Amino acid sequence: MASGTQPGSFSAVLAISEFRALWLAELLSVLGDQLARVSLAVLVFYRTDSAALTGLTYALTYIPTLLGGVLLAGWGDRRSRRDVMVITDFVRAVLVALMVVPGMPLWLLCVLVATTTLFGGPFKAAQQAALPTVLHGEQYTVGMAIRNITMQSAQVLGFAGGGILVAAISPSVGLAVNAATFAISGMLVRYGVRNRPPAATAPGDARESFLSSTTSGARLVWRDPRLRTLVALNWLAGFYVVPETIAAPYAASLGAGTAAIGLLMAADPIGSVIGGVVFGKWVSERTQARIIGLLGVAAGIPLVCCWLYPGLVPSMILFAISGMLATGYNIQGVVQFMRRLPDERRAQGAGLNSTGLVTVQGLGAAAGGVLADLVGPAHTIAIAGTAGTLVAIPIAMAWSRIHAAEPVSVGAVAAEGRS
Known part of the structure; x- marks a missing residue:
């Protein structure tokens, strides 16, 4: 833990390198996700001129999280939580990068969106499970407050700035930026968070x-x-x-x-x-x-x-x-x-x-x-x-x-x- 007279202060918590890596990785992902949602909405509406299909595609950036959060969250107990976050980040980077391919059929685009969202569930579960190990005592409460402040701000800025950015460039570039944020997030976690053994160490837990x-x-x-x-x-x-x-x-x-x-x-x-x-x-x-x-x-x-x-x-x-x-x-x-x-x-x-x-x-x-x-x-x-x-x-x-x-x-x- 960083030295100082106020171990539970904002500055002291941000001085903890593992928390800083997790925090920056999540911040990048949230900004990229908001930009991607705007990009997908614009891309689908321009291609189909259908509000219903645009709404369906937007819903696919949320709904599969339910399935991933229930069925795949256990990965973060049976595998190294750092590895789960890194793998899911890089998988999502590849999936979003594929959305940029010109002429992508709409049905395949929807499959890629849904699959990308699916992997968000185990990432978030592993990240939340790792935080109490990284932050101790009141540091954990302060860390959660820091996350809340920055992620709420990132969502507002992501939506507002995303619309301006997509209008200035193109939806495809917006998706490419989102793919890059996932890749950078994975690198931050890989090299900024210490690898710990799986929490479920009993043989029965590992095979569950x-x-x-x-x-x-x-x-x-x-x-x-x-x-x-x-x-x-x-x-x-x-x-x-x-x-x-x-x-x-x-x-x-x-x-x-x-x-x-x-x-x-x-x-x-x-x-x-x-x-x-x-x-x-x-x-x-x-x-x-x-x-x-x-x-x-x-x-x-x-x-x-x-x-x-x-x-x-x-x-x-x-x-x-x-x-x-x-x-x-x-x-x-x-x-x-x-x-x-x-x-x-x-x-x-x-x-x-x-x-x-x-x-x-x-x-x-x-x-x-x-x-x-x-x-x-x-x-x-x-x-x-x-x-x-x-x-x-x-x-x-x-x-x-x-x-x-x-x-x-x-x-x-x-x-x-x-x-």
């Missing part, structure tokens, strides 16, 4: 089938009330994603122009960045661990205010506050969840948690769209906030009981048990 690994990982999470409660807390995002997904009709209901759509969509990520700074720098891990249930409840309250039909600027402020509070419970919820998983099941557990998170966000987005047509966008956001708050209350009560029964926090144990 994908299906058996998945079911045993699901049973582990379901049977442990602590893990089950933390997963439920993280999955509250299914309610709180609704404002972002219906930003266009909500802006129209406010009588605002097209530019307002982007402002409304950016409000939550901006709040998340602020939340990452606040909870990463100024709120201790012990306090965060105690209040994450309350933060889950509080994140829905700003959205409830949409019953009052606030204007554009008040709506942006409300969405940003919700995003800030949601970041507080999300960062610490993931930290507590990962620490409570046995190392030999950590990648599988991370895959299940993140896959479920994507699923509930997709369901929330779909339900929000349908409900907005029935009762209007403002009422839909208010209903989502009310429902999220009500669902979060028993989760917060369950977490309060669990946390009170643990006289020494998991984070404290981790900090004391490692050098």
Whole structure:
């Protein structure tokens, strides 16, 4: 660990070379992915003039992650996590590079997009499983805050800058840049992260089938009330994603122009960045661990205010506050969840948690769209906030009981048990 008087500060965590390699690799991948999504949307629409096919191709940059996150996440337990990240990065670099080939049939392009997305699941699971080994004690919480700040910022910049860049060059060049980001990411991980043996060292663990690994990982999470409660807390995002997904009709209901759509969509990520700074720098891990249930409840309250039909600027402020509070419970919820998983099941557990998170966000987005047509966008956001708050209350009560029964926090144990 880097020397210094504040081992849990942002600068001290960024001084850890292994974390820096993982962080830069992920940052490059996120920027490249956002650019690729814009490039694919433009490329397919120009070739087909079909909004439906464009939407299908865009969906393929998300949906296969569900399959990869469930069935392939166990790779990160049975193989070296560094090797899993390197292999999946280079496989994705090759697949994206093939998309640049002129005259690529649309069906084959869709297959390549889906396969590329599929390999994102095991990469993310292995990366999340590796972080608690690289960062110790409160460093892990700070590291997660740094990741949240930079990845949220990268998504906003990737979408905004991606549109400008693709317009200035071409979709094919955008895809080529994405392929390069995967290759560079793989090199950063290969030479910046220490190779460690597989976490599942028992002979039975190494030979375990994908299906058996998945079911045993699901049973582990379901049977442990602590893990089950933390997963439920993280999955509250299914309610709180609704404002972002219906930003266009909500802006129209406010009588605002097209530019307002982007402002409304950016409000939550901006709040998340602020939340990452606040909870990463100024709120201790012990306090965060105690209040994450309350933060889950509080994140829905700003959205409830949409019953009052606030204007554009008040709506942006409300969405940003919700995003800030949601970041507080999300960062610490993931930290507590990962620490409570046995190392030999950590990648599988991370895959299940993140896959479920994507699923509930997709369901929330779909339900929000349908409900907005029935009762209007403002009422839909208010209903989502009310429902999220009500669902979060028993989760917060369950977490309060669990946390009170643990006289020494998991984070404290981790900090004391490692050098």
